Amino acid sequence: MNEDTNPHISIDCVIFGFDFEKLNVLLLERRLEHEDPSIAFCDQSLVGQHIKLKESLDDAAARILFETTGLTNIYLEQFYAFGAPDRLNKERAKIWLKSIGRDPAVQVITIGYFSLVNTNTVQVSYNPRHASWCDVKKVENLAFDHDQILKKGLEALRLKIKSEPIAFELLPQKFTLSQLQKLYEVVLDINIDKRNFRKKALQSDYIVALSEKQKDVLHKPAQLFMFSREIYKATKKEDFSFNFK
Amino acid sequence: MNEDTNPHISIDCVIFGFDFEKLNVLLLERRLEHEDPSIAFCDQSLVGQHIKLKESLDDAAARILFETTGLTNIYLEQFYAFGAPDRLNKERAKIWLKSIGRDPAVQVITIGYFSLVNTNTVQVSYNPRHASWCDVKKVENLAFDHDQILKKGLEALRLKIKSEPIAFELLPQKFTLSQLQKLYEVVLDINIDKRNFRKKALQSDYIVALSEKQKDVLHKPAQLFMFSREIYKATKKEDFSFNFK
DNA sequence: GCAAAAGTGTTCGGCGTACACCCATGA
């Protein structure tokens, strides 16, 4: 471990991405090579690192996100701190930590952040460790206590997306109402009535219709929209609410 | 600092109490004696301590709450982690930390918890440092970054009290509807219409009328009620909602 | 009898919900 690293505190980022079909999370491959195949393994983990000395938590999260994806200016939000003394005590975790020169007995507190990106903007190959997008509904057997962190991160996202306009962070700048609806459906794991959804979306001033349509689709091209943060701020009466079902 | 203490991680508890009139927070006196009166000072801080080695965050928070108030089995909830590298760098903070033998240059991450108690149940004198209940609306100039922690804790409480039945943690077991209403009013800093409030409260099955009335009041005694967690769990359709105004 | 808080009903408007068919485009 680098000497300007704080060995007691780490950040784990739950990086959510939406590909217009499902909600994904960006995972890194954790591969341990060993001559004894009963010891070698390959599984997956969230994106995480220790913070540096004198680095704020928010700065560390942004740095880690940048180092993994090459992206800056990304929505990032802290959601929970995990500090169980045995959180790095699974068998594989111990083997892994030893293999990279760390003492599994040292208690590490990790701070969970979730971030929202549009799946297409990420160069998955940016990271030296193999990174890939996985459907959040199919993820299992993550490293360390990352299952739990992902679960809590998803809960935080669900809570927040119902009361603040963060859905747009997962979409490209121009999007269709069907894409927005699908996003809410996969994040909240519900079905939404199309007419009711559109009525509600169109009532809000800050979802702005553009004089532009979808291209290169094999059906009637849809109207494109943008989210206007300016209009949102100017008109909000602290009552953003997105509760269906 | 004790040798089984983790010097990098602390817990700060925002202990809320309701006295039927206002929302209070429990603060400890921070008094520095010094022969030079320009150095000596006395101000206030939240209740906080470092965690111990191998102690979970939740356990540490419960321990600190117990050591300060003598209470166990209290509602406690983690709400945010604070890690700005300069968070202990105010002038008084540095003087204070040196006076108790700690290095102000060491970065400490603190995890914020809020807890809810009925003001009357706390023996304020339990703690060796002078502890007192202060109206949250009047608190100012707290030690370290505790202003910020209190603010965020209050936001977390406000958010949660609208969607989960935690208000009852701040009340005695038997309470009147006016007391419950007043609680929501002071926590959310709003006025609520009495008839609408009562209508809503009485619709819920889990606020149960007792065959008992208030005593020793100089007006018409009010009906007493209890919160039934059992009924709440059995009947909730994930739709607790307490949104007035 | 007076002060102080308890207790009580109705009306209105808006919003969430359920529900089915025609339209425009590319292949």
Place this chain on the structure above:
DNA sequence: TCATGGGTGTACGCCGAACACTTTTGC
């Protein structure tokens, strides 16, 4: 012409909001 999603309107019920007077008790 066909497949695919785009796009549209109405009716109903519930809930939140506004609003004022009578009742019970202790002093």
